[in-house]
Amino acid sequence: MRDITREVFEAVLFDNDGTLTDSTAAVERAWQAWAAHHGVPLERLVGFHGVPSRGIVAAVVDDHIDVDLATADIDRRELEDLEGVLPLPGAAAALTALPGRAAVVTSASRELADLRLAAAGLVAPEAYVTADDITRGKPDPQPYLIAAERLGVDPARCLVVEDAPAGLRSGRAAGAATLAVTTTSTEQALRDLADLVVADLSAVVFEVVDGGVRVRVTD
Template identity: 55%
Template sequence: MKIRATALLFDNDGTLVSSLESVDRCWARWAEEYGITAEQFGKVELHGRPAAEIAADLLPAEIVPEAVARIEDLEVEDVPNGGVHLLPGTRALLDALPADRWAVVTSATRRLAEARLAAVGILPKTLIAADDITRGKPDPEPYLLGARALGVDPADCVVFEDAPAGLRSGRAAGMTTVALTTTHRAAELDADLVVEDLSALSVQVTDGGVEIARRD
């Protein structure tokens, strides 16, 4: 199977990098500080959603801004402690792409996303973060904004995601979707193509765009 596109849009956590160790540490501490039980926490969809939406599901509206600022501080401060690393295939795939053919579209804040990306040596020319949007994934706004920032028709973009919410966002934006089974089982991921991680893919840049194929 080959997919042709003009631009590639990547989620960050769970797609380019793994930050699960850091995320687990920080959100567990945050939940304890705000008196949120494990049962309450378990009922909320966490992965691939902005922190502001998660906090709004769990806390009274009047303390959500403070709580969001707190989790951002915890996660940024935790980056140097380890638990953030490149996922297989990330470096090789991004190195094969011109800087103006790809973007990172993340549910994290810009401050947090830049901290995690810098920790693993990735410096995207185009980054869409939670600060830039009014509606997070699964709404199509984040990926539509990514396409606009690159000057590309959404129909000519491919989204790479590990979370159901992100895949729904990409599909709603009218984009081709590639799912990675880094954080969810394949059965949970509805996409045009499902692979283990980016190492399963090859890319070839042509005058007309980018060609993506599954490695043999």
């Protein structure tokens, strides 16, 4: 494990849903309606948080269902439901503290990510990686490697902030340090994949210093 409070990072790479925004209710409504429409038992959907929608669909639908059409259906349902999407504690302050040294790395499409961030009243950093930009989703390292490349930084000197095991595995595989928030998963599910686990982003402060970013745990 790395002591992230003693490192200086070149950039901080944030997941969105469950890390910056609380979209749980909207996500659950959309997927429950989708599952009922396609005859997919809800128990098949367990354990996919942080995985792109196409990856989930391909893993859970029966062979007779067209994956492209079923993916388009869930994507439409999610775009249409933004009710109750809110910022998570500390999210706004974290983004504001890191001009030019942050990126959003999400398994959602760019359109959906933009809508959810706007609904939560958050201003996203310029650097952005979405499902539209990748060929392999979390837990593959590709999303975070692309984010580091876009910021022009070394992935090993980045801090990945995530709420889901798939995202933490993605960050670890990219060589980054990892900070987990227990907003959607238990500490037990995250602690072996994270260098530090906190309740949410209000538990840490990001400070831009010479050479990068330091992380401080609040008292």
